[in-house]
Amino acid sequence: EDKVVQSPLSLVVHEGDTVTLNCSYEVTNFRSLLWYKQEKKAPTFLFMLTSSGIEKKSGRLSSILDKKELFSILNITATQTGDSAVYLCAVVLRTSGGTSYGKLTFGQGTILTVHP
Amino acid sequence: DGGITQSPKYLFRKEGQNVTLSCEQNLNHDAMYWYRQDPGQGLRLIYYSQIVNDFQKGDIAEGYSVSREKKESFPLTVTSAQKNPTAFYLCASSAKGGWYEQYFGPGTRLTVT
Numbered sequence: 049e050d051k052v053v054q055s056p057l058s059l060v061v062h063e064g065d066t067v068t069l070n071c072s073y074e075v076t077n078f079r080s081l082l083w084y085k086q087e088k089k090a091p092t093f094l095f096m097l098t099s100s101g102i103e104k105k106s107g108r109l110s111s112i113l114d115k116k117e118l119f120s121i122l123n124i125t126a127t128q129t130g131d132s133a134v135y136l137c138a139v140v141l142r143t144s145g146g147t148s149y150g151k152l153t154f155g156q157g158t159i160l161t162v163h164p
Numbered sequence: 165d166g167g168i169t170q171s172p173k174y175l176f177r178k179e180g181q182n183v184t185l186s187c188e189q190n191l192n193h194d195a196m197y198w199y200r201q202d203p204g205q206g207l208r209l210i211y212y213s214q215i216v217n218d219f220q221k222g223d224i225a226e227g228y229s230v231s232r233e234k235k236e237s238f239p240l241t242v243t244s245a246q247k248n249p250t251a252f253y254l255c256a257s258s259a260k261g262g263w264y265e266q267y268f269g270p271g272t273r274l275t276v277t
Binding site for chain 2: 052054057089090091092093096136138151152153154155156157
């Protein structure tokens with residue numbers, strides 16, 4: 049059974065702290081890994097990672113994938129209260145035909161709370 | 165404005181009743197998806213559709229049904245056979261070939277008592 053596990057499940061920090069969120073996976077036919085941010089309702093797309101060791105960066109957020117050890121991390125530096133959200137990790141699987149059709153398997157999510 | 169709309173935002177039903185959740189997109193996306201979100205369990209795929217008049221079961225399709233008669237619309241029916249229907253339901257869409265970037269609607273919170 050395909051499995052995606054995120055840790056920690058929740059995290060409370062103060063503004064200015066740096067946080068590292070973890071996502072490990074055990075899946076067959078891995079294609080890529082995605083990170084989403086969910087503040088109130090609709091998740092918004094952050095990063096897609098396909099290759100090992102290549103860091104993706106957007107402002108204070110960055111992410112990297114390790115396909116050998118089967119995990120990804122999401123780093124947030126100099127956290128702000130606006131970073132408070134649920135961060136979701138999802139894995140896209142390659143189907144037997146070679147395409148994936150966007151079928152995502154999600155982790156449980158990490159609830160990040162940033163206090164002023 | 166382009167986007168995905170879901171209605172209603174909150175829905176209350178009595179046990180034993182079927183209920184249909186609406187999902188409409190004007191992004192001209194080919195693929196659409198339904199997910200269920202429960203506390204502590206992330207999102208789980210219920211059904212997905214790549215093209216009109218075609219759809220496939222996801223990981224937890226039992227007790228649900230869908231239709232895809234129009235490209236813009238992908239309604240989900242929660243039937244009385246679904247054992248634990250109370251949940252937050254999210255609809256998403258993606259462009260053909262842009263499968264990795266799924267755009268999500270605002271969700272419908274269904275409560276069944």
